[in-house]
Amino acid sequence: MVAFNKYYNKFNILSASLVIISLILLIFKGLNFGIDFKGGTLIELRSTDTKINVSSLRDNLNQMNLGDVSVKNFGNEKDFLIKFENSDNKNVIEEIKTNLDKSFGNNFNFRRVENVGPKVSAELLKSGVIAISVALTLMLIYIWIRFEWQFSLGAILALFHDVIVTLGLFSLLGLEINLSIIAAVLTIVGYSMNDTVVIFDRVRENLRKYSDIKIYDLTNISINETLSRTLITSITTLLALLSIFLFGGEILKGFSLAMIFGVIFGTYSSIYIANTVLVRLRVSQKTVLREKD
Amino acid sequence: MLYFSKLRIFFVSVISLFFILVTSSNLFKFDNDLLNKKINLGLDLQGGSYLLLEIDNSPVIEQKLQNLSTTVRNHFKEKNIRVINLRISNQKLYFSVEDQFKQKVLDEFNNENSNINPYYSRFKSHQLEIVEIDDVFNVNFSKQGIIELKTSSQDQALEIVRRRIDEIGTNEPNILKRGNDRILVELPGLDDPMRIKSLLGKTANLTFRFVSNSNEDSFGVEKLKYVDSSEETNVSKRIILSGDNLLDAQPRMNNETNETVVSFTLDRVGAKRFGKATSTGIGKQLAIVLDGKIISAPVIRDTIASGSGQISGGFTFQSATDLALLLRSGALPAPLNIIEERTVGPDLGQDSINAGIIALIIGFVLVILFIFIKYKIFGLITNITLIINLFLLVGILTIFEATLTLPGIAGIILTVGMAVDANVLIFERIKEELKNEKNNLIAFDSGYTKSRTAILDANITTLLAAIILFFMGSGPIKGFSLTLGIGIFTTLFSVYFIARLLTVIYVSKNKEKQGLI
Numbered sequence A: 001m002v003a004f005n006k007y008y009n010k011f012n013i014l015s016a017s018l019v020i021i022s023l024i025l026l027i028f029k030g031l032n033f034g035i036d037f038k039g040g041t042l043i044e045l046r047s048t049d050t051k052i053n054v055s056s057l058r059d060n061l062n063q064m065n066l067g068d069v070s071v072k073n074f075g076n077e078k079d080f081l082i083k084f085e086n087s088d089n090k091n092v093i094e095e096i097k098t099n100l101d102k103s104f105g106n107n108f109n110f111r112r113v114e115n116v117g118p119k120v121s122a123e124l125l126k127s128g129v130i131a132i133s134v135a136l137t138l139m140l141i142y143i144w145i146r147f148e149w150q151f152s153l154g155a156i157l158a159l160f161h162d163v164i165v166t167l168g169l170f171s172l173l174g175l176e177i178n179l180s181i182i183a184a185v186l187t188i189v190g191y192s193m194n195d196t197v198v199i200f201d202r203v204r205e206n207l208r209k210y211s212d213i214k215i216y217d218l219t220n221i222s223i224n225e226t227l228s229r230t231l232i233t234s235i236t237t238l239l240a241l242l243s244i245f246l247f248g249g250e251i252l253k254g255f256s257l258a259m260i261f262g263v264i265f266g267t268y269s270s271i272y273i274a275n276t277v278l279v280r281l282r283v284s285q286k287t288v289l290r291e292k293d
Numbered sequence B: 001m002l003y004f005s006k007l008r009i010f011f012v013s014v015i016s017l018f019f020i021l022v023t024s025s026n027l028f029k030f031d032n033d034l035l036n037k038k039i040n041l042g043l044d045l046q047g048g049s050y051l052l053l054e055i056d057n058s059p060v061i062e063q064k065l066q067n068l069s070t071t072v073r074n075h076f077k078e079k080n081i082r083v084i085n086l087r088i089s090n091q092k093l094y095f096s097v098e099d100q101f102k103q104k105v106l107d108e109f110n111n112e113n114s115n116i117n118p119y120y121s122r123f124k125s126h127q128l129e130i131v132e133i134d135d136v137f138n139v140n141f142s143k144q145g146i147i148e149l150k151t152s153s154q155d156q157a158l159e160i161v162r163r164r165i166d167e168i169g170t171n172e173p174n175i176l177k178r179g180n181d182r183i184l185v186e187l188p189g190l191d192d193p194m195r196i197k198s199l200l201g202k203t204a205n206l207t208f209r210f211v212s213n214s215n216e217d218s219f220g221v222e223k224l225k226y227v228d229s230s231e232e233t234n235v236s237k238r239i240i241l242s243g244d245n246l247l248d249a250q251p252r253m254n255n256e257t258n259e260t261v262v263s264f265t266l267d268r269v270g271a272k273r274f275g276k277a278t279s280t281g282i283g284k285q286l287a288i289v290l291d292g293k294i295i296s297a298p299v300i301r302d303t304i305a306s307g308s309g310q311i312s313g314g315f316t317f318q319s320a321t322d323l324a325l326l327l328r329s330g331a332l333p334a335p336l337n338i339i340e341e342r343t344v345g346p347d348l349g350q351d352s353i354n355a356g357i358i359a360l361i362i363g364f365v366l367v368i369l370f371i372f373i374k375y376k377i378f379g380l381i382t383n384i385t386l387i388i389n390l391f392l393l394v395g396i397l398t399i400f401e402a403t404l405t406l407p408g409i410a411g412i413i414l415t416v417g418m419a420v421d422a423n424v425l426i427f428e429r430i431k432e433e434l435k436n437e438k439n440n441l442i443a444f445d446s447g448y449t450k451s452r453t454a455i456l457d458a459n460i461t462t463l464l465a466a467i468i469l470f471f472m473g474s475g476p477i478k479g480f481s482l483t484l485g486i487g488i489f490t491t492l493f494s495v496y497f498i499a500r501l502l503t504v505i506y507v508s509k510n511k512e513k514q515g516l517i
Helices: A004-029 A054-062 A092-104 A118-146 A149-173 A179-209 A215-247 A250-280 A285-292 B006-024 B058-078 B099-110 B143-168 B194-200 B268-280 B317-329 B346-399 B406-436 B440-472 B475-509
Strands: A040-047 A069-074 A076-084 A108-116 B048-055 B084-089 B092-096 B128-133 B136-141 B174-178 B182-188 B206-210 B221-226 B232-236 B246-254 B259-266 B286-290 B293-296 B308-315 B336-344
Touching: A004 A149, A004 A215, A004 A250, A040 A092, A054 A069, A054 A076, A054 A092, A092 A108, A108 A118, A108 B346, A118 A149, A118 A179, A118 B336, A118 B440, A149 A179, A149 A250, A179 A215, A179 A250, A179 A285, A179 B406, A179 B440, A179 B475, A215 A250, A215 B346, A215 B406, A250 B346, A250 B406, B006 B346, B006 B475, B048 B143, B048 B194, B058 B084, B058 B092, B058 B099, B058 B136, B058 B143, B099 B128, B136 B143, B143 B174, B143 B182, B143 B194, B143 B317, B182 B194, B194 B317, B194 B336, B206 B232, B206 B268, B232 B286, B246 B308, B246 B317, B259 B268, B259 B317, B293 B308, B308 B317, B336 B346, B346 B406, B346 B475, B406 B440, B406 B475, B440 B475
Parallel strands: B221 B293
Antiparallel strands: A040 A076, A040 A108, A069 A076, A108 B336, B048 B182, B048 B336, B084 B092, B092 B136, B128 B136, B174 B182, B206 B286, B221 B232, B246 B259, B259 B308, B286 B293
16 A cells, blocks of 8 residues: 555645746746637648748748747648738738748648637637636536535645646746647546546545544545556556657647646646545544435 | 346447447448448548638618618608708717707607617617717617627628639538627638638629719719729719629620620619610719729710620739629628638648547557556456447447547547546456455446446546537537547446446356456
């Protein structure tokens, strides 16, 4: 049996600092919003001429008065991702095409063009925030119906921890937040909850079974009893996600990376946050028997 | 938990076989209607264009108020009420009347049978609202009036957009209303939406008006620019003909001038008006105005009574074709703005499909290997279940002809990773039970029973997340929530029917064996 409970305090301090650092990052550094949420234009290009590189493309586009243009490679040397802010010019994509063809010859294939106006991006951001809030609320209601309030609090704190730290990591690494990241965050919420609930189920079962064991040890027993399940499920989920990350193409990279972070944090938080809340709230057999009898 | 009737075995087998067959219909061709279904590929996988258009209704409101001002003037004139200071600004109509008529004006506007202010009894609201501020009446559209106006211009715009897109002849376009002032256009297989964008971006409001140099024109004149130069000319506000009178328009080659022109045919009313205008106006210039710009302003040399004519204006064949198309399909009630565009080229779509399938296969193989190493014979059972689960999931998507997107493929891969969870919960529980219980059958039975609540909890939480995503998400993200959500049901089915059936068969044959799992 692994003595998880010996490290409850240390990991609580670690988690608290991670959450605080994440919040500071989110407030001061902020998130790198993609065009879905900030508005603007994105172009994915493939060049057939190997001489074309990021700096030559950037120099060329900078002459077009597009404002702040970002150009970078996308997955490999011949694919480029160009991003710039919204312009009033409706024909801007056509003009870029003409301009690039003129400067570099007809060597480009426009693989993807996305343009999100300011109104739409504001709406997408709003609905993303609403979606995450609704998800957290529904999870709260669900767990509140299923368990006693101490458990609900533990599960929700674990959820907030996972979401905040995942977003904090995205802020730290400057990774782009787009629609698929919202999908990833929601799935993380579901996964983290899932993990927590399985352990809580066992805690409650054990609370009824052993009246003489204190919650401090009881959580540890429950974590250990469910440990192999926790690990196996995390591993198979991570294997699937790793496969998406490595082989699923550039477009799914951000999504799968967010999910990988989330699954790791989710697994950790169900052990070290959800359970320690039960310990700190001094949950005992009385907590679970009162309602059922 | 461990009993399976023959009937149930039969049903489980039939369902599994059916879905295997349905799934394979994506790869092979069947003659049967039910089996001939295929998963739709989303625009991100097959390539295509997604355009979200917003209708700018302010010109419509302006126009309606313009009409209203005429109506108000005439209406009260008949009743011998003099309307003074009638003007429009900021989407409001302002006017005043003499003090003794004020109440009468208010009554006219707020009467449920009012001629100038329609009453929607269904919504208990008038089209217009009127208030008096400092002796001036302010009239503007009520909330319901605006909704009515938007809905009607959306209906018209949708029709025109459909006609224009049909004229270009793209593959199975999808044109839908969004809210009450937006139109969503999905064009599969289109990798360069430039032409469609430019065609949808034009209102195509065509008018024929005399060039009028004098200020004597009782309708007033306005200065308009030419399409191809910055030159300006005064044009009468009186409209001789509009695009509504056009029956047909086609690009033509004018043999005399060797120029591409757009020839048009007018309806009966239009032909009459055109004939009259050209007979009285010989020697005058007739301006052909499209969306506030003059295409050309030829001098009338002869009466044209045939009801057909030509528009010239330095067209290329392409621009003449486009103008003819726009004129044939009619004018939009209001300008459209493209507020969101997402276009994926077909080769990127194919790359995404390939990457998605490779990721699925590799993820699948990794999970299967891991589970087999971990659980041996029961791992095999789990893996068989997982394969059938995949068939069920893809089969259901096929039956409903659901749209598969790239995130949707990610959802399938994620389902593979998470689907083993239920079996793992069960097997781990059985292992625990076996520590205290020597009878295999009893241990397996209680393993299944005791793990049930945890499995339900785990799946409900994921399902909640998927449902929220489905309702909040757009396009590709919806595809993700769809596969994730359906995956939960197929997982529960395959775990409780298929995996359990296989487990039961194996355990009943090895009742006495120790260390079964």
